[in-house]
Amino acid sequence: MRLLRYIAGRLVVYLLVIVFGLTILFxxxxxxxxxxxxxxxxxxxxxxxxxxxxxxxxxxxxxxDTFGLNGTLLEQYWAFIKRILxxxxxxxxxxMYPTPVMELILNALPWTFGLLLTSTLIAWVxxxxxxLLAGWRPESNAAKAMEGVAIFLYPIPYYILxxxxxxxxxxxxxxFPLTTTIRGAPWSWDLISSIVWNxxxxxxxxxxxxxxxxxxxxxxQTSQLKDEEFIRYARLKGLSQxxxxxxxxxxxxxxxxxxxLALQIGLMFNGSLITEILxxxxxxxxxxxxxxxxxxxxLLMGTISLSVIAxxxxxxxxxxxxxxxxxxxxxx
Amino acid sequence: xxxxxxxxxxxxxxxxxxxxxxxxxxTIGDNEIVGIAGESGCGKSTLLRALYGDFTHGLRQRGGEIxxxxxxxxxxxxxxxxxxxxxELWWDQISYVPQGSMxxxxxxxxxxxxxxxxxxxxxxxxxRADLRKRIANxxxxxxxxxxxxxxxPHQLSGGMRQRVLVAIAAFVNPRLILADEPTTALDVVVQKxxxxxxxxxxRRLKNTLVLVSHDLGVHYQITDRLAIAYAGKIVEIGPTQKxxxxxxxxxxxxxxxxxxxxxxxGQRSGLEGRPPSLVKPPQxxxxxxxxxxxxxxxxxxxxxxxMRSADRPVACxxx
Numbered sequence: 001m002r003l004l005r006y007i008a009g010r011l012v013v014y015l016l017v018i019v020f021g022l023t024i025l026f027x028x029x030x031x032x033x034x035x036x037x038x039x040x041x042x043x044x045x046x047x048x049x050x051x052x053x054x055x056x057x058x059x060x061x062x063x064x065d066t067f068g069l070n071g072t073l074l075e076q077y078w079a080f081i082k083r084i085l086x087x088x089x090x091x092x093x094x095x096m097y098p099t100p101v102m103e104l105i106l107n108a109l110p111w112t113f114g115l116l117l118t119s120t121l122i123a124w125v126x127x128x129x130x131x132l133l134a135g136w137r138p139e140s141n142a143a144k145a146m147e148g149v150a151i152f153l154y155p156i157p158y159y160i161l162x163x164x165x166x167x168x169x170x171x172x173x174x175x176f177p178l179t180t181t182i183r184g185a186p187w188s189w190d191l192i193s194s195i196v197w198n199x200x201x202x203x204x205x206x207x208x209x210x211x212x213x214x215x216x217x218x219x220x221q222t223s224q225l226k227d228e229e230f231i232r233y234a235r236l237k238g239l240s241q242x243x244x245x246x247x248x249x250x251x252x253x254x255x256x257x258x259x260x261l262a263l264q265i266g267l268m269f270n271g272s273l274i275t276e277i278l279x280x281x282x283x284x285x286x287x288x289x290x291x292x293x294x295x296x297x298x299l300l301m302g303t304i305s306l307s308v309i310a311x312x313x314x315x316x317x318x319x320x321x322x323x324x325x326x327x328x329x330x331x332x
Numbered sequence: 333x334x335x336x337x338x339x340x341x342x343x344x345x346x347x348x349x350x351x352x353x354x355x356x357x358x359t360i361g362d363n364e365i366v367g368i369a370g371e372s373g374c375g376k377s378t379l380l381r382a383l384y385g386d387f388t389h390g391l392r393q394r395g396g397e398i399x400x401x402x403x404x405x406x407x408x409x410x411x412x413x414x415x416x417x418x419x420e421l422w423w424d425q426i427s428y429v430p431q432g433s434m435x436x437x438x439x440x441x442x443x444x445x446x447x448x449x450x451x452x453x454x455x456x457x458x459x460r461a462d463l464r465k466r467i468a469n470x471x472x473x474x475x476x477x478x479x480x481x482x483x484x485p486h487q488l489s490g491g492m493r494q495r496v497l498v499a500i501a502a503f504v505n506p507r508l509i510l511a512d513e514p515t516t517a518l519d520v521v522v523q524k525x526x527x528x529x530x531x532x533x534x535r536r537l538k539n540t541l542v543l544v545s546h547d548l549g550v551h552y553q554i555t556d557r558l559a560i561a562y563a564g565k566i567v568e569i570g571p572t573q574k575x576x577x578x579x580x581x582x583x584x585x586x587x588x589x590x591x592x593x594x595x596x597x598g599q600r601s602g603l604e605g606r607p608p609s610l611v612k613p614p615q616x617x618x619x620x621x622x623x624x625x626x627x628x629x630x631x632x633x634x635x636x637x638x639m640r641s642a643d644r645p646v647a648c649x650x651x
Contacts, residue, residue, distance in 0.1 A: 237450035238422030327484040
């Protein structure tokens with residue numbers, strides 16, 4: 001009963017956060033001086049089309065209708081929220097008219113998600129493993145070496161690292177492709193291997209940069225835990241080092257890391273702008289980039305709404321699963 | 333049986349060694365409750381760590397002997413260990429009760445798992461369900477509900493947590509239990525209950541309990557013998573009742589004299605001054621500076637802990 005109340009309360013907060021985010025998203029562009037309808041009319045006029053006043057009025061009306069700009073602000077707002085929450089319809093893309101925004105997003109999503117999920121998970125597992133050992137046995141040479149690598153790589157600006165990787169492995173040694181080109185029939189082995197082959201370099205660039213952060217944060221956790229009384233007690237119980245590490249240190253050190261991981265996964269819906277531009281990778285980041293460059297309002301609204309929803313969902317998922325992994329939350 | 337013989341235990345390198353336990357000799361026999369009392373910094377916790385063989389975090393033995401000999405209650409076999417090798421007997425022949433602060437148990441592990449974790453093989457026989465049943469019965473015998481097993485540490489009150497810690501150490505069925513200030517953070521009602529529980533366990537297991545506390549009241553209630561520590565030395569050992577009835581060493585006398593009595597009006601007088609630094613201890617008797625009976629010999633020569641009567645070793649030139 002208490003659990004149900006907790007979940008219900010959490011769902012309400014979740015919906016409120018999304019509606020709040022979408023509200024900001026709705027009003028901010030309308031506070032700006034640009035009117036998309038007038039901008040479009042100007043574009044049409046600039047292309048040299050001749051229209052008389054009634055034609056212009058009719059075009060203005062139909063454009064306003066297409067863009068969802070009819071009626072009062074409140075009516076527009078209500079229609080906007082209803083449309084997104086109930087149908088997930090963001091309208092057609094303006095730059096790739098008339099392809100629906102949703103279709104563009106759905107095409108880009110698997111790319112971004114496949115790339116970022118894989119590289120984030122690899123970096124998470126690797127980073128936590130190394131950081132845990134480095135924190136537990138700071139005097140061991142292997143831990144020192146791995147930690148040294150992580151600390152060396154961590155502060156390198158991402159775009160420099162990615163650029164260097166790209167130059168070295170695609171241009172100088174020409175091992176990996178410079179831009180992403182996928183070949184092969186749908187669902188064939190060729191296609192899969194081509195995707196993997198094209199993703200190795202972008203994935204590696206992300207892993208290398210993010211890895212260091214996980215190492216440093218879990219190491220700090222671990223060295224703090226080492227002085228905890230329950231670790232000392234476990235040692236005085238005569239438990240083996242491995243057992244203390246796996247049953248006492250690891251579960252306690254990993255808790256905050258799980259929170260960060262879930263947030264990272266939520267942020268994935270922003271795509272990874274620099275990665276996707278540098279490696280010409282057809283993901284969400286590239287889509288947002290295009291939307292900004294082309295002034296494609298619908299596409300921009302669509303991608304950002306999705307990102308708001310994704311982060312809110314990730315936060316809610318953490319809140320829902322956290323009681324399962326931390327008993328101290330459960331009984332409050 | 334566990335014995336220290338002229339043991340010197342402390343911290344730091346040889347050149348700057350700080351002997352928190354300095355030339356201490358004490359024998360703790362089987363089937364008795366021994367208390368170690370003294371003020372903060374007198375070395376009583378270090379003494380306990382030495383008895384446990386916990387030579388980590390910079391603690392080391394620099395001289396003397398630490399010997400233990402235990403006869404297994406079940407098999408009747410005898411094991412002997414010295415110094416740091418005592419750690420081979422942890423959670424087997426020796427167990428330990430820490431002060432039950434909030435963070436002494438793993439916050440992510442249920443109590444039953446924390447009892448089972450570290451148990452010696454001889455207590456682990458049978459199926460998991462069987463083991464759990466035995467633990468539950470054991471807890472019930474100590475007045476703890478079975479539901480405690482399913483609890484996480486944060487769900488227990490301070491007194492409950494301390495009783496769980498005592499139960500964890502006792503379920504091992506060891507020959508020696510060392511307890512470090514087990515009741516210090518608790519109110520007197522809970523304190524009493526835990527002390528009685530510890531006595532009950534000792535009577536049942538017929539093993540040895542060593543209890544470190546600065547609270548003389550605790551020692552008065554449960555210990556058979558009492559050792560008084562002062563500035564890294566033991567100044568007096570004897571049957572608890574006799575020490576309270578007739579303290580011999582001037583320091584012990586001052587301690588007992590400072591205890592309030594029920595119905596008393598006014599304030600008791602304490603001792604002037606403070607214990608000497610262990611970094612550079614005085615050459616003679618360490619209590620000389622505060623002792624009302626001090627003479628020249630006290631400042632020149634350190635008194636040995638010698639038998640002054642049948643069961644009362646005292647370290648004082650004038651006893």
